[in-house]
Structure formats: structure tokens, C-alpha cells
Amino acid sequence: MNPRQRLLKTADFDRALRSGRRAGSAYLALFVSDNEFGRPRVGFAVSRKLGNAVVRNRIKRRLRELVRPLAQSTEAGRDVVIVARPSAIEAEYARLRDDLSALWSQSVTRRTP
RNA sequence: CGAGUCCGCCAGGCAGCCGCGGCAGGAGCGCACCUGUCGAGGAAAGUCCGAGCUCCGCAGAGCAGGGUGCCGGGUAACACCCGGUCGGGGUAACCCGAAGGAGAGUGCCACAGAAAAGACACAGCCGGUGGCAACACCGGCGAAGGUGAAAUGGUGGUGGUAAGAGCCCACCAGCGGCCGGGAGACCGGCCGGCUAGGUAAACCCCACUCGGAGCAAGACCUAAUAGGAGGACGAAUCGGCUGGCUCGGCCGGUCCUCGGGUACGGUCGCUUGAGUCGUCGGGCAACCGGCGAACCAGACGGAUGGCUGCCCCUCCGGUGCGUGCCGGCUUCGGCCGGCGAGGCGGAGGACAGAACUCGGCUUAUCGGCGGACUCGCUCU
RNA sequence: GGCGAGUUAGCCAAGUGGUAAGGCAGAGGUCUGCAAAACCUCCACCGCGGGUUCGAAUCCCGCACUCGCCU
Numbered sequence: 001m002n003p004r005q006r007l008l009k010t011a012d013f014d015r016a017l018r019s020g021r022r023a024g025s026a027y028l029a030l031f032v033s034d035n036e037f038g039r040p041r042v043g044f045a046v047s048r049k050l051g052n053a054v055v056r057n058r059i060k061r062r063l064r065e066l067v068r069p070l071a072q073s074t075e076a077g078r079d080v081v082i083v084a085r086p087s088a089i090e091a092e093y094a095r096l097r098d099d100l101s102a103l104w105s106q107s108v109t110r111r112t113p
Numbered sequence: 114c115g116a117g118u119c120c121g122c123c124a125g126g127c128a129g130c131c132g133c134g135g136c137a138g139g140a141g142c143g144c145a146c147c148u149g150u151c152g153a154g155g156a157a158a159g160u161c162c163g164a165g166c167u168c169c170g171c172a173g174a175g176c177a178g179g180g181u182g183c184c185g186g187g188u189a190a191c192a193c194c195c196g197g198u199c200g201g202g203g204u205a206a207c208c209c210g211a212a213g214g215a216g217a218g219u220g221c222c223a224c225a226g227a228a229a230a231g232a233c234a235c236a237g238c239c240g241g242u243g244g245c246a247a248c249a250c251c252g253g254c255g256a257a258g259g260u261g262a263a264a265u266g267g268u269g270g271u272g273g274u275a276a277g278a279g280c281c282c283a284c285c286a287g288c289g290g291c292c293g294g295g296a297g298a299c300c301g302g303c304c305g306g307c308u309a310g311g312u313a314a315a316c317c318c319c320a321c322u323c324g325g326a327g328c329a330a331g332a333c334c335u336a337a338u339a340g341g342a343g344g345a346c347g348a349a350u351c352g353g354c355u356g357g358c359u360c361g362g363c364c365g366g367u368c369c370u371c372g373g374g375u376a377c378g379g380u381c382g383c384u385u386g387a388g389u390c391g392u393c394g395g396g397c398a399a400c401c402g403g404c405g406a407a408c409c410a411g412a413c414g415g416a417u418g419g420c421u422g423c424c425c426c427u428c429c430g431g432u433g434c435g436u437g438c439c440g441g442c443u444u445c446g447g448c449c450g451g452c453g454a455g456g457c458g459g460a461g462g463a464c465a466g467a468a469c470u471c472g473g474c475u476u477a478u479c480g481g482c483g484g485a486c487u488c489g490c491u492c493u
Numbered sequence: 494g495g496c497g498a499g500u501u502a503g504c505c506a507a508g509u510g511g512u513a514a515g516g517c518a519g520a521g522g523u524c525u526g527c528a529a530a531a532c533c534u535c536c537a538c539c540g541c542g543g544g545u546u547c548g549a550a551u552c553c554c555g556c557a558c559u560c561g562c563c564u
Contacts (some may be wrong), residue, residue, distance in 0.1 A: 010377055013414080043414060051468055052158090065132070065419045093420065
């Protein structure tokens with residue numbers, strides 16, 4: 001994922017987490033807010049409580065692979081923070097994929113009211 | 114064959130599809146595209162030591178405080194490593210040890226016990242005097258006294274005595290002296306007088322050693338307002354700053370010169386190094402030296418991967434199939450039971466992710482490979 | 494990434510070498526017609542593992558966990 005698609009600043013994270021729309025499942029929680037770039041930006045939040053560095057990195061790498069096709073096919077300007085929940089550690093890849101695309105279409109692709 | 118010890122090494126492999134970061138080159142540029150190339154570990158971990166590097170009044174003296182602690186060597190340095198000494202454990206290979214000083218001082222040693230360090234008292238033994246006796250007084254005696262973790266060296270003695278005792282003798286431990294060996298820790302022998310509780314991971318003494326912080330150190334660049342830096346001269350007092358404190362040091366005032374602190378910003382620091390590999394030589398070894406070769410991660414919401422298939426290793430399950438061995442039955446066609454391997458299905462393949470860089474230590478870890486050695490059993 | 498502090502009963506905690514105070518909560522009992530209050534009793538592998546010591550919550554070493562500070 002190239003830097004244009006990533007969410008970088010702490011302020012952007014805070015904006016999405018505080019004022020954004022939310023969608024959740026057993027594995028993940030998404031926080032979405034609007035941006036002015038006309039393309040989505042994605043950031044990940046994986047708590048230290050989920051495991052050591054190896055576990056956390058594996059979660060982020062799998063989520064990054066899953067979110068890449070979704071982000072490339074989305075035209076809307078959205079900042080998305082994906083928070084991993086504890087059950088995501090042992091989740092099967094196909095289940096995680098279905099779960100994320102469902103949450104994505106719920107919260108990101110939907111028009112702003 | 115079984116059990117075990119030490120040393121070294123590895124950390125699943127291959128393929129397909131889709132991706133990421135650095136560097137170099139390319140068509141039109143720092144973002145986007147293409148090509149090439151490189152891209153986690155033995156512990157990258159914990160941050161427990163030691164260094165490099167950077168800044169801080171340039172680290173100077175004293176006090177306080179910390180660290181280390183058998184000897185010799187290695188090293189940039191170390192609390193690490195190697196070789197040895199002593200002590201402990203193991204049948205052995207081998208392993209473990211914060212291993213200076215309690216004959217400088219202070220403190221503490223609960224309970225129990227006569228007594229816990231001071232030498233006696235208490236209890237007791239022996240002799241004498243008094244008394245019918247219980248006992249009292251005087252003198253001698255030692256470590257013996259149901260304790261305790263520890264009791265005035267220990268054990269033994271038809272030695273010795275009024276009773277006893279290193280009082281005497283033998284051996285062992287300890288101390289001192291002399292001789293011999295060793296670079297030293299220390300070891301061996303002889304002689305002597307008979308002897309000094311433990312605790313220093315309690316304070317402490319001795320020897321050596323340590324300034325403080327840390328790459329979020331620190332340097333530079335771009336905007337406005339407030340303001341700074343360097344040099345010279347002068348500093349009596351006072352005030353302020355500064356590793357914990359003191360001294361010392363620095364700042365304050367005047368003049369001259371220069372020019373912009375600070376961002377959730379950018380660039381540098383940032384990876385060529387006490388490094389790696391090969392080879393030769395020195396050394397028991399740790400390690401050192403010579404020669405040669407290659408350049409081998411540098412991210413910054415943080416890359417080094419995701420998914421699928423096959424193979425490999427381990428474990429489990431099941432008996433439809435072919436097949437091997439053993440036992441039993443047989444009308445010699447086979448049948449029944451058990452075991453092993455293959456094919457089949459399933460599960461598992463560790464601990465763990467660079468963040469300034471090295472040298473160590475410690476901790477985590479499914480397993481596999483190679484070498485040297487010890488003990489037991491068996492065979493030749 | 495770096496630096497620092499702390500773990501004692503369910504909760505708050507004292508203790509700094511010699512049987513681990515106290516308060517709240519909980520359980521049982523006395524009292525009462527029943528309760529409350531009061532009184533009595535009970536409730537601790539001192540985070541874990543080693544070591545020093547006769548003896549460790551305390552001293553030393555190693556781990557684990559929790560909480561802070563620095564951009």
C-alpha cells in the first residue's frame with residue numbers, strides 16, 4: 001500500500017476515532033470520517049494487549065492485504081481506522097475477508113447523509 | 114543397544130498468483146511507471162553490564178554514593194571469555210561457586226539454654242573446716258550441663274590426678290616459623306606452642322574503579338511576534354545556574370561583531386564496522402597478527418509479506434485394497450488371529466520481528482544434524 | 494525506542510532479618526421475638542523462581558505483570 005492510501009497523522013487518527021461513523025464485528029471495528037482528497041486513506045490500530053510484536057505485525061499485514069483491493073475500488077474521500085479485536089488473532093483468512101468487506105460496504109461506500 | 118556429558122551448526126524446502134521498503138538506471142521532474150539488485154535473529158527479546166558516538170558550565174579537587182572482589186591471561190572495555198588454584202556435587206565424562214578481610218572497630222545472634230562472646234555467676238565434681246544431718250564457709254576444677262543453627266578445636270587413650278583438664282601422647286583440623294616447588298592463587302615436607310564462635314548478599318575496612326544524561330542524544334533548514342550567540346574589559350558584595358553536596362567554575366554590567374530559539378514539519382545523524390568470509394602463522398585456550406576478497410536491511414503509523422498447491426518431519430485414527438513375518442487349523446485350494454511397513458484421512462512444525470552501532474550476560478525455544486567423551490549391558 | 498517506579502487477604506494498607514499490625518467487606522457465634530449496633534472467632538504459598546543466612550515479606554540475583562515520564 002503506498003503512502004497516499006495510508007493514514008499517517010495522530011490528528012487524523014483522533015478525528016476518525018472521535019467523530020467518525022462506526023461499524024463493528026467480532027473481529028474488527030471500523031471508524032470512518034470524511035476527507036478532502038477524493039480517495040480513501042486507511043490506518044490500523046492493533047493494541048499491545050493482543051500479543052507480542054509478531055502477532056501484531058501479522059494481523060496488520062493480513063488486514064493490509066485485505067483492504068488493498070477495497071481501497072483501490074473506492075472513489076469516496078474517507079479516512080478509515082481499522083481496529084483489531086482479540087478474536088482477529090486466530091481468525092481464518094476467508095472469514096476475515098468476508099467480515100471486512102461487509103463492514104467496508106456498510107460504512108465506507110455508503111453515501112454521507 | 115541403553116543412559117548421560119561437552120562442543121559446534123541449522124532454524125523447513127520448492128512452485129504459482131498478488132504485494133512492500135532501500136539503492137541504481139531508464140522515457141519528461143523528488144510523488145506515480147518500467148527494469149535490475151538487496152532486504153530480520155540466534156536470541157533481533159529483556160534492557161542487566163561494558164564501550165563507541167553526541168550534548169551538558171569541557172568533568173579539576175574533596176566528601177558522599179555506586180560497582181567489582183581467588184590467581185594469571187584475553188580485550189577498546191566489562192560484572193564477559195580462556196587457562197589454572199581452592200571448595201562443593203557426580204561411579205564417571207563433567208558440572209557448580211558474589212571464592213578479599215571477623216587476629217581494626219561497631220552492631221546482631223529470636224526461642225531454647227547455666228551461659229550467645231564477657232568472663233564469671235548458676236548447677237555440679239574434689240579436698241579441708243564446722244555440723245548428728247540437711248547444709249554453710251574456704252580452696253581447687255573444667256566445658257563436661259535433656260538446650261541450640263552455632264558452646265571455649267575434634268576423636269581415641271588400663272597416660273595422668275584428690276577431682277579434673279592439651280596436663281600428657283597419637284591422628285585430624287587450624288595458626289605461626291623454616292625449607293622446597295610455582296609467575297601467582299596455592300601445593301608438599303619438617304618443627305613449634307597447644308587454639309582465635311557465626312554473620313561483611315549487616316554497617317564497615319582494604320584494593321581497583323566510576324562525572325551526568327542519552328540518537329526522543331544532537332546538528333542544520335523554512336514564517337511572524339518575543340529574544341540569542343561569540344569576543345574584549347571588569348567582577349568587592351549580593352543574587353542566580355550547575356551531576357547529591359562543598360570548593361572551583363559559569364552568568365549579571367559596558368563596548369564591538371554576527372544573526373534568528375521553538376512545530377504532531379523536512380534534511381542530516383543512519384549505517385564501512387574494535388564488522389564479515391577465506392587462508393597462513395603464533396598461542397594449551399580465550400584471542401592476536403599477516404595476506405586476499407566482497408559490500409551485506411536502514412523503515413519512521415514503521416517494509417522484509419499474504420494466499421494456494423506439492424514435498425519433508427512428528428503424532429493420531431481406520432481398516433476397503435495389495436503385500437511381508439509369526440502362531441493356530443486344514444479336505445493343501447486356503448481360512449482365522451496378531452504384529453510391522455506402504456498407500457488413505459486428520460492434526461501439528463517452536464521461540465520470536467531490526468529502529469544509532471558494537472562486545473557480552475540473562476531469559477524464551479517444536480525439533481534436527483555433525484564431532485569428541487563417560488558409565489552400564491551384550492557380542493567378537 | 495529510551496528512562497523510571499511499584500506488586501502484602503476480595504478492597505485500602507502498616508511492617509525493612511525472628512509467631513505478618515489495623516480498617517472496610519465476607520463467614521460463623523453471643524445477644525434479640527426478628528434484625529441493626531456491640532463483642533468474640535475465622536479468612537495470607539507476602540507476584541514467581543533461585544541464592545545468602547540457623548532463620549527472608551524484609552538482603553542479593555533472575556523472571557513475570559502493572560503504572561508513569563521523554564517526541
